[in-house]
Amino acid sequence: MNYLVKSVATATVGAGSLFFASAALSQEKLGEIVPKLSLAYYAADMGPVYEQSARVLSQEWAKLGLEFQMRPIQFSTFVSDIIVGGKLEDMAVFSVGADPDRIDPVFYLNNISACGQRANGSSWCNEEYTRLAEKQLTQVNSDERRETIHQMQELFQSQIPWWPVTNTVYGILYNSDKWENVTNPSPVAAHENLVDPWLAARPLTDDRIMDWAYLEDVSTYNPMSEEGATGWMRFVYDTFAKIGADGKSRPWAAESWEFTDDTTVRVTLRDDMTFHDGEAVTADDAVFTINKIVEIQPPTMSSRIGNIAGATKIDDHTFEFNLKTPDATFETIAMTYLFILPEHLWADYEGDMVNRDVVADGVAIGSGPFMFKEWRVNELHDLRTHKAHFAAPAYDGIRRLALGQADAIRSTMLDGTADIATTVLPVAAMSDLGMQEDFLEFIEIPSHGTMMTWLNNTKPPFSDLEFRRALKTATARQRAAIEGWLGFAVPAGEGNVPRQTGQWYNSDLEPVAFDIDAARKILEDAGYGWDDDGRLHYPVK
Amino acid sequence: MRAYITRRLLQAILVVFVVTTIMFFMFRIMPADPTTMFLEGGMTEEARQVLLEEWGLNGTIWEQYVLYMGNLLTGDFGNSFFYRKPAWEVLFPFIINTLWIAVPGLLLGAFIGSALGMIVGWAPRGGKVERSGILLATIIRGAPSFVVGIGLLAVFSSYLNWVPGYGMGDPQGQTGLMRYLNWDFAHHLILPLCAVIIFFIPENLLLMRSGVVEARTEDYIELVRAKGVSEKRVAWHAGRNSMLPLITWLFPALAETIAGIVVVEIVFSWPGVGRELVLAVVRQDYPVAQAAFFLLAIMIVLANLAADLTYSKLDPRVAYK
């Protein structure tokens, strides 16, 4: 298959090099040839989008005289080898989802860019950048933190060790005859958000149960061990705060909170909250939950509770978080993640709390807007509305159907069994359906999910900044968005933080426009040359 | 006869043991490990070690193997990494769902297939019935099970809209045992069951046909006809004799059935063992995947044993030393 890529490249390059060769005239001695580069991407089990995008990008990069070996890799192997395993051979094109945690830019700034971070697959290490990264973590004052973050992006843009290509556009398809006020959860993906559209929606007919066509990703209803479907868990277990569209946290179970000093956060809870079994929610429950979590350290929660020392009760509805070190991301990552367990159901449980089968024990009880009713594995989840909740939705319950494949979701949407679909059915298919059927409405959700290109900065040619600049200039972001994502992605901004994270994005980074000839000019100025059949060669040593 | 059975059982245990071992090592040398799901979410290294230790994945492969095999003997398949419940508890409901389409599918497919095979086999040689019978059977046999699935879906579910194409029952349906015994479940069962039956008919048809064609030239057929019994009864003699090759093929074909059913379950979103097995492999949920393999291997080995035993019942000439 790759001979095709090669033949297309040599054809166009051949013409180009003819022009250059005659211009260069001098018998320039060429350095060593740039070897074939392997381009890793998600295999077909994650859907056709990645293969199409990788192909489009490699076609354009090939015009620089490069040759690519396409390497599809299955998702789990990709994550363990390339993202966290440090085994990135040459280049990779892959994407990360629009999780609520990533509205706070620490994932892009630290996790995948700072020195020594496990997820820094492109193994770029810049002392100055990493120092700034540690500093911004401690800056609780958001203005100071924004200043440091913008400075980091400036430094990153000067080095461009890797770069984002597109930001994903998610979608919601819903039955507009049966539901209204289905609000847009942007920039977070629908399955990660709670208020939009789930709590906002209102039923128009007497079918007061919302059927959501989705896939099966829930492994348990014990929030301490569920990692994949945290969004769904927050339907049952309320969190202290919610992430807003502007990237700031909004009050939820916590009415208000403030940093009394750098390492303590005083939180006042709402006083009108009850658990699904009718018991009132008090600071005791919150303190009990937090201290239990800190004590047990559940593995799946490790990345978010590492900095919490414990909690102390002040009075019935106020308590204080004691942090180990000042943490700017506490509000956006921890407060929106930590949940409240009913003390009276967990206090006297001796066994291993993390692996407790809450459904079997009948204690799948939280204070969230929905109550657990039934779970048929690989089939459906059935929740009923917790009427007493302060933001209870205007309908009686939500049912998630684990259909898991596009065609099933499409036909259940068409025959009315399902009322809303958010993923598995490609966004393009959703928008087509939205146009064709008048009872189906499509909402576009621009998100901060990012498809990015990683380079192995430890070895040539990627260790050469000029080569990286040329490669970035030859990155066909627009084509990838149109032909790879079928128009349901937008070309990404500059630097390493998505534009959709609002205040954190440094908008005055100077843009790098897509221009093949400019890219070849950069390479030529840096001393690279092309042989007769158009293959790129290193500069002469 | 008893000696034969015990020898065959010993062989069966050895085979299942080797299959489980192969599967165990295949999973263990997979590059990705089950904690990958959490790494992407930024889990710290110590937390990962805690998980690995809890799942018994931290020792050397040999220690893990001994631990796993030890548990296996006591019927403990280990806890699923994903569901954190005993793997057997996870799989059990799926097994029932798969059996709902596998067993009736296998039997009906075999029955219809062999009945048609008898008709085609008994028809005049070189006649229209024989030619069209063979052609049709070969074409259907050539269709992969997912093509059959997609075809059924396109025609009966979306175009004619007679039958729902997905899932096992209306979301509001009853739960527990009752859910299997109501019209709505049957309504959802029709298409996947037809896919499995269609997947099974051609092999049976062609095997029975060649059996009958061979049997009809036998001398005893002539004597049976001379006895003035009805033509159907004469055909039954030929059919009865060609059941032997059929049975020896039918039971061991389970290995292929499972393959076919995995695809049918995925096409029809049928929550069975096959679909869960694919999900478990993608999630690196070894215990569930290995429990499923263990189960499938046992089903196949028992099927082979059943084939031999029924063979002797069907063909008295085969005595067991």
Add this chain to the structure above:
Amino acid sequence: MSQTIHRSVAWVFRALLPIVTTFRMLIQDRFALWGLSIFGVFIIVAIIAPWIAPYDPFAPMMTETGRLMRLAPPSSDHWLGTTAFGNDVLSQLIMGSRVALRVGLVAALAVGFISTLVGVISGYFGGIIDDILMRMTDVALSIPTLPFAIVAVGLLGPSVDNIILVITLLFWRNGARIIRSVVLTERERVFVKWARAAGASHLHIILKHILPNILRVVFLWVTMSVAFAVLTEASLSFLGLGDPSITSWGQMLNTAFASGALRSAWWWVAPPSLMLIALISSLYLIGRAYEEQTNPRLKDHS
């Protein structure tokens, strides 16, 4: 030296002879004729695929207004319309034949070779070797086909060569058993006993006496293996375990299925399905006709 060349040429010619006679015998059967012609067409299409494919299978087709031509129904310049990614279905279909045949033929030859090797060795030598090989076959027979393939492809990575390897690992077992049973009957033949008595070496007996006589079964088994290989590759690709950088028919159906276009874009789903059915059933037709011609009891004496 010339003497050995002469003898080996003779041996090759003698080995080819049965294939020629088989071919001539097959022609008489109407089904085999159909099967062979369809299979022949596929081979020709596969060979000249790059030249007859109107477009590059992955090139995105643009409408006049510069938009991606998604899910366009069949038209004059796109006889089979376009996919959800704007690729030309006809070109993907034609290029897909190349993959199907490459997987089919290579895997079938590999399976044929291993089955014959195991079958002949265990059938001819018997004793301990036979037991060991047969126990291995029993184990292999108890491994469920597709689930094993899913794990193996997950382990090795989804490239076409890995799929061929997995198919070979999976399908040698049935052939080994069939060929072994035929070798058992051949070994008991009197002339084999004589040759042995006359001091001929095992290899000589196998090559000269056993192998030519079981060529019939081997040929039949290889034909069936091509069908199994194509079927398994299609199923694996459909499950998303195929190599996405190539355009196999199973891969096309997977993309169609994943894009939820199964019901709306019949021109994208029907052709690959029909190609699969045509190719696989043509092979079964050849296999069936071959079996009927050579099995005296099945031969149509009327």
Add this chain to the structure above:
Amino acid sequence: MSIEFETLRGTLEKKPPVRLQVQDLCVTYKSARGPMKAISGVSFDVEPGSNFGLVGESGCGKSTVVKSLMRLLPASATTSGKVLLDGNDVLAMNRQQLSRVRWAQIALITQSAMNSLDPVFTVGDQIVESIRAHADVKHAVAWARAEELFAMVGLPPERLKEFPHQFSGGMRQRAVIAMAFSLNAGLLLADEPTTALDPIMQDQIMSRIRDIQKRLHRSMVLVTHDIAVVSETCERVAIMYAGRIVETGPTHDVLNKAYHPYTMGLQNAFPKVVAKGEKKPPLISISGGVPDLANPPAGCQFAPRCPFATAQCRAEEPMLRTAGNSLVACHHMERATEFRRAALKAETWRVEETLQ
């Protein structure tokens, strides 16, 4: 014994022997080398209760005749002429009537009993199947009848529960004989019942068949190439050659006063048991083989092998004409006595010198 069993036995015993009249029976096979006329115009009658022998070399069509009587020929065969059982023509019957007649009126003892019993059914079940196909009786009653039949042929009744492969050759033949009498059919066709057996067993089986015949007083058509068996068993006999009857009449006349050279040759080729002290006549075989049915020679089919053949024999096919108490199809039947004397000498049959 249950009443039902008594009534069954009663009805069966009352069944009269059947008169068989075969008129101008012709059978042609469609084969790759064109149509083959296996039987061209065979006619004979079998009086009720009498035994009729059909003798000839193998390949002369005698088995085809038997099979055509019960319409058991393969699809590729076409039959014409009439086969009258007590007056109604079997060849004209529809499937319904035919299945009522088969085994109830006309039963068959096959040649190779080795595989004429279905291997996967017990012998008892197969006999019961033949009974219940015609008499609407319970399984137990039919089983009792089967036990009675086994006793008749000297087989222990408990063997009914066993499968054919557990029977020896002789026992299997006796089982087939028992089955043939299961409905006490008026006409019994015995197609070389003893060929597959060793001589002692042959004699036992034949004497068994003769006793049952005498007791049940059935009509029988016995097909064999063994002249000794025919002479002991059958009242009338027909000698067949190349699909035609060349001589037929009372056994004694045909065997002792043969008019057709083939009959004479047949007797020479068969070892006779002679009284003590008498000289054993030399065994003389008839050279050459049966004519190719696809393109039969003109005139008398036996002409090419007949030592007395004349130009007329090679030109014109002889018709059956009366000679003494028999019928014979030979142009020179009047010279029979001369032929008989010459036939005894071995040199007559040596082909080289007698090229007239």
